[in-house]
Amino acid sequence: MVERSDASSWVKSRAARWQDLEAEVNRAPARSRATPEEALRTLEAYRTLARDLASARELLPRSTATAALASAYSRLHVAVSRTPKFARSRWRTLFRDQIPAAARSVRSLALWIALLLALSALAGWWLISTYPELIGLIASEKMISGVEQGHVWTDQLLNVAPSSVLSAQIFSNNAVVSTGAFCAGLFFGLGTFYMISLNGLMLGGLLAFTHQYGLMHSLVRFILPHGPVELSVICLAGAAGTALGESLIRPSLPTRAQSLRACAERLGPLLVACILLLLGAGLLEGFVSPSSHYSIPVRLTIGLGYWMFMLLFLSGKLFTLASSASFAPRQSS
Amino acid sequence: MAAEELNIRGLTGVEMTLQVAGPGTRAYAFIIDWHIRLLVALAWLLLGWLVGLLGAAPKFMSHVFPLVFALPALLVYFFYHPVLEVLMHGRTPGKRMAGARIVTLEGATPGMGALLMRNLFRLIDSLPLLYLVGLICCMFTAQRVRIGDLAAGTVLVLDDQKAARSLGSLGRIAESSRLDPDSAALVQDLLERWTELEPERAQALARELLGRLDPGLDPNQLADFKPEALRSRLGALLG
Numbered sequence: 001m002v003e004r005s006d007a008s009s010w011v012k013s014r015a016a017r018w019q020d021l022e023a024e025v026n027r028a029p030a031r032s033r034a035t036p037e038e039a040l041r042t043l044e045a046y047r048t049l050a051r052d053l054a055s056a057r058e059l060l061p062r063s064t065a066t067a068a069l070a071s072a073y074s075r076l077h078v079a080v081s082r083t084p085k086f087a088r089s090r091w092r093t094l095f096r097d098q099i100p101a102a103a104r105s106v107r108s109l110a111l112w113i114a115l116l117l118a119l120s121a122l123a124g125w126w127l128i129s130t131y132p133e134l135i136g137l138i139a140s141e142k143m144i145s146g147v148e149q150g151h152v153w154t155d156q157l158l159n160v161a162p163s164s165v166l167s168a169q170i171f172s173n174n175a176v177v178s179t180g181a182f183c184a185g186l187f188f189g190l191g192t193f194y195m196i197s198l199n200g201l202m203l204g205g206l207l208a209f210t211h212q213y214g215l216m217h218s219l220v221r222f223i224l225p226h227g228p229v230e231l232s233v234i235c236l237a238g239a240a241g242t243a244l245g246e247s248l249i250r251p252s253l254p255t256r257a258q259s260l261r262a263c264a265e266r267l268g269p270l271l272v273a274c275i276l277l278l279l280g281a282g283l284l285e286g287f288v289s290p291s292s293h294y295s296i297p298v299r300l301t302i303g304l305g306y307w308m309f310m311l312l313f314l315s316g317k318l319f320t321l322a323s324s325a326s327f328a329p330r331q332s333s
Numbered sequence: 334m335a336a337e338e339l340n341i342r343g344l345t346g347v348e349m350t351l352q353v354a355g356p357g358t359r360a361y362a363f364i365i366d367w368h369i370r371l372l373v374a375l376a377w378l379l380l381g382w383l384v385g386l387l388g389a390a391p392k393f394m395s396h397v398f399p400l401v402f403a404l405p406a407l408l409v410y411f412f413y414h415p416v417l418e419v420l421m422h423g424r425t426p427g428k429r430m431a432g433a434r435i436v437t438l439e440g441a442t443p444g445m446g447a448l449l450m451r452n453l454f455r456l457i458d459s460l461p462l463l464y465l466v467g468l469i470c471c472m473f474t475a476q477r478v479r480i481g482d483l484a485a486g487t488v489l490v491l492d493d494q495k496a497a498r499s500l501g502s503l504g505r506i507a508e509s510s511r512l513d514p515d516s517a518a519l520v521q522d523l524l525e526r527w528t529e530l531e532p533e534r535a536q537a538l539a540r541e542l543l544g545r546l547d548p549g550l551d552p553n554q555l556a557d558f559k560p561e562a563l564r565s566r567l568g569a570l571l572g
Contacts, residue, residue, distance in 0.1 A: 011514045015507035022501030029422075050345035064518030065507075068500045071493045074341075074349045074440065078422075081344065081441035168404055176456075183456045186480065257483055264484040268446050271453070 007059040014052055018069075021045050025072040028079035046080050049073040092319070094269055100316030102240075102270035109239035113196055117235060120200025127201070128208035138205045152215050154222040154290060167286025174230060174278045178237035182244065182271060186260075189245025196238045224299040226284040228307040233274045233281065236314075240267045240274075277310055337477055339488055341440040351440060352491040354433040356471045359479075359489060363464070366427030370413040374406040381406075415452040419445050423487075432492045435482075447485040454481035510571045516546055520567050527564060539563040546570055 024045040028034075034042065053073050056066040084090070128135055135144060143153045177199065184191025210216045244263055251259035288294055288302060312318040337353040381402025417425045422442045423435035435451070437443050443451070458467030458479045467479035476488050506517045520542060527535050540555055543566055550566075558566070 008513045011507045015504040018504030019501050019508075022504070025500060046343075047345060050343060050347040053349075054347050060514060063515050064499070064522075065503055065514045068503050070349055072500045073343065073347070074351060074493075077341075077343050077349060077440050078436070078442055081439060083441070083444045165403070168407075172407070179453055180456055183454055186454075186457055186484075260484055261486040264450050265446065265486075268450050 010055065010059055011065060017048065018052075021049065021072065025049075025075050029075050031079070032085075042076065042079055046073070046076045049076060094272070095313075096316050096319040098269040099273045100314060102267050103236070103273070103314040105266065106236065106239040106243050106270065109242050110235050113192075113238040113242060114232075114235045116193065116196050117200040117203075117231065117238075120197040121204030121207070124201035124204025124206075125208040126204075128205040129212070132209070132212060135205065135209045138202045139209065144209075147210060147213050147215060150213070150215070152210060152218040152222070154219065165286075166290070167282045170285045171279055171282030174233075174282060175275055178234055178274050178278060179271065181234060181237040182241040182267075185241025185244035186248070187245070188249055189242045192238050192241030192245065195241075196234070199234060221296060221299065222289050224296070225288045225294070225302040225306070226281040228303045229277055229310050230281045230285070232307065232310060233277050236270065237274050240270050243267060273314060277313070280306060337475065339436075339438075339440075339476060339490060341438075343440070349440065351436065351488075352493070353477050354431070354489040354491050355477050356468055358431050358433050358491065359471060359477075360468075362425070362427035362431035362433055364427070365430050366413065366425050369426055370410050373413075374410045377406045377409065378402060414455070415449050418448045418452070423448070428489075433489050434492055435487050436490050438486050438488060443485065443487050447487055451481040451485035451487055454479075454484050457481075506571050512546060512570060516542075517571060520546070520570055524564065524567055524571075532560065536560055536563055539567055543567065543570075 024042060028042045049069060049072055053069040056069050060066050146153050181192050181195045184195050207216055207219060210219045247259040247263035248256050253259045253262055339351045339353050341349050343349055414425060418435060428434060435443055458464055458481055460466045470479045471477050478488055482488060506521060507514060510517045523538055543550055543555060547570060
């Protein structure tokens with residue numbers, strides 16, 4: 001049994017130190033940068049508070065002093081356990097190591113998702129070829145009447161909105177589809193399968209519909225510059241979503257929550273890559289795809305060129321090449 | 334419903350306890366944030382509309398003008414949470430007003446990756462409307478977290494700024510007062526809440542405390558004390 005006088009004398013003996021610590025407790029969590037001296041001072045304060053808190057819990061359980069010490073300790077814990085700022089070196093690590101590692105980890109899944117997309121597209125093609133009246137399920141009235149009059153809806157895009165607005169709209173839409181395909185993986189992967197199949201069905205159905213009116217070449221011509229990367233990114237996001245679902249079905253860690261968290265942390269960088277690639281695809285879709293100035297070979301070159309860029313980007317080679325070029329010894333004259 | 338607690342072992346091995354914020358605090362913070370972002374986005378759009386109406390936009394901007402005004406408004410609306418949570422170390426103005434902040438399961442401020450992941454899953458949490466999935470998840474998880482928090486490994490906890498501030502005053506009182514720590518805390522608490530309490534209640538409490546803690550005072554004399562005299566006697570006890 002602890003004597004009350006012991007507790008009082010202990011509090012009195014620590015009072016001056018607590019007054020000193022108050023400034024550090026208030027300052028440290030708000031500090032964005034710390035000098036080594038400041039960091040050491042914070043660590044010392046953290047250790048002191050830990051000792052005092054342990055003593056207070058023993059001498060004065062459920063007291064105001066214990067509550068104040070616990071609160072100060074948790075505030076300093078935030079300062080002490082803060083991760084380093086997202087500096088340039090961390091961006092380099094993200095692009096050179098983390099994104100390629102995440103892309104490699106879902107490579108085989110991405111191929112399966114691409115197969116699912118292709119099969120769904122074939123199913124969509126078959127469905128609309130066999131039952132043309134079903135096109136109303138995947139295309140608007142305006143799109144259907146346009147095609148029936150001999151022009152594809154993509155021909156008129158620039159008359160509807162300027163390229164810049166179009167790019168932003170398209171990017172937003174693609175970003176929502178890709179992140180949606182990833183997040184829907186949470187439903188044990190089924191949500192992702194649904195989204196990929198739906199997109200495949202729509203793509204196949206629209207191609208079949210335009211084919212019936214001899215306009216498929218116009219649609220393919222439109223898709224060529226941005227399509228390869230856009231579809232690949234959707235497959236990658238779908239693969240990431242499937243991996244998320246798998247982490248819940250077959251957890252690799254003791255609990256499903258831990259497994260989900262680890263999977264999301266591992267695949268997060270891949271989503272950053274997907275968003276950046278979609279930004280480029282959105283610009284192409286807004287400025288190049290609807291324009292009549294670009295011939296098919298140019299469109300094909302742009303589309304394949306951007307796709308090759310995507311492969312280099314996802315493999316990390318883009319940054320390895322860039323850093324090796326910057327470190328190459330200069331030729332002396 | 335009692336607030337849930339998150340027990341975390343600190344780096345020194347000493348445990349700390351954080352109060353987990355429930356669905357009510359979350360909803361309160363969200364409503365404030367939603368109003369702020371909506372008002373800022375609408376204000377920007379209104380400004381764009383006025384500039385367009387007055388013909389003040391330069392001619393060369395005619396192609397990008399709608400984008401210049403539409404995009405920032407959309408960015409404010411959709412990126413309010415992730416950007417502010419990163420910049421304000423796990424807080425937003427709404428969370429600050431609600432007295433809450435986001436922490437990792439280890440009690441630290443989450444990194445940029447975790448905060449972005451947390452916000453990405455708003456897509457699921459907001460389904461089918463009014464954050465119903467997130468709300469249900471919050472109600473049925475031990476740490477009152479939504480799906481975004483589950484995926485990012487984060488928890489919304491209540492801030493206890495007052496207790497942190499009181500460390501210094503606790504030291505000052507302990508140094509100068511002859512009271513034991515608990516009694517000193519009780520007196521200080523009464524003095525801090527003096528204006529919030531009903532006058533009769535505050536005076537009755539003060540008389541009771543002074544009667545116990547200041548044995549030199551005559552009970553008859555104590556009954557005649559005016560409110561100001563009671564406050565100053567209590568202050569004198571703290572030193």
